[in-house]
Amino acid sequence: MATALLLYATLVFVSLTTSYAKDKPPLYVFGDSLFDAGMTLYTGVDGDGAEFWPYGQTYFNKPSGRYCDGRVIPDFLAQFAGWPHLRTYLQPGPKNYSQGINFAAASACVLVETRPGKINLALQMYYFVQMVRKLKQQVGKLEANKLLSKAVYLIDIGGNDYFSLFDPITSGTRRLPPLPLSLRMKKDYINEILGELTTHIYTLYNKGGRKFVFPNIGPLGYFPSMKVLCMLRSEPSCVEDLHELARMHNTAFSALAKRLQTRLPGFKYSIYDFYTGVQLRVINAHRFGFKESRTACCGSGPFNGDFTCQKLEHSFTVCSNPNDYLWFDAGHPTERANEQFAIEIWSGGSNVVAPYNLHTLLSMT
């Protein structure tokens, strides 16, 4: 049954990719480590990137700066849309901005006082505006404006803002709130994040952006790293607080996207239900071809939930077959899982990606 379903999904999927070829819109990618294709390699800060074995082992045969054993979601989406893997903005060498570019960087947050000094979303927007100038130099103003308005903007952000509420190491200048979080506190924090995110969406819209894709926030309490943090804080509500924050954020974000669509002429969007995508795989690993969905492939401690995988001075274990795992390290899915998420974004039904999947969004005018 599962195999038949998978086969069917693959057939539908292949027919969708081949029907799509000429006049490809660029893909501009923003966000955190789920989308990072190596930006953090070029920040000049040692140990910031996934620059050591075993990162990259499955696909690149060497570390690529991706927090994964292989490809991340935008790699697959670029491939489905007919592009080579997008280059990262800070990567040296010539870049063709007509094809798109990846600005996403590990640790990125919406709120700049959380994890200061990282390539947060505000800095990514600064880079984007800089890129728009370079694009205009490459292809001329008229063509650049055309490309910017038919481009797709992929944005994965917000998870780190919520993680940081629970994590003394990455909370920045913010004081950690006591658990359980009050409802008022949750609402205020979500509103603060969505307010800031809205200004960034306006920046993209004002530069011509019309088509947006957002994965929503995952079930944060299932991430191996967060399970360990919650164990350390020995507060029974911790995991449920995380899940409730994510669900409240996701509900509020869906409403926000709808409002933007009524307010901004031509604004179109897809929201991928990453929350459910991860939750289903954690609960029902076998249905998705995984053997292990709670413990990470690489790391140390309970669930391999300590972020020791990329740290040379730490000892850690690595599984022999990452394809059996949902999580590659304490906070990031394996390539296998990323491919499944990407297929759902590209060609999934309205139960997983709505109001449209990416394939449909691309074909809309």
Ligand SMILES: *[C@@H]1O[C@H](CO)[C@@H](O)[C@H](O)[C@H]1NC(C)=O
């Ligand atoms: C950049 O990419 C576009 C679209 O694939 C292509 O038409 C163009 O020739 C490329 N430009 C350069 C300088 O390679």
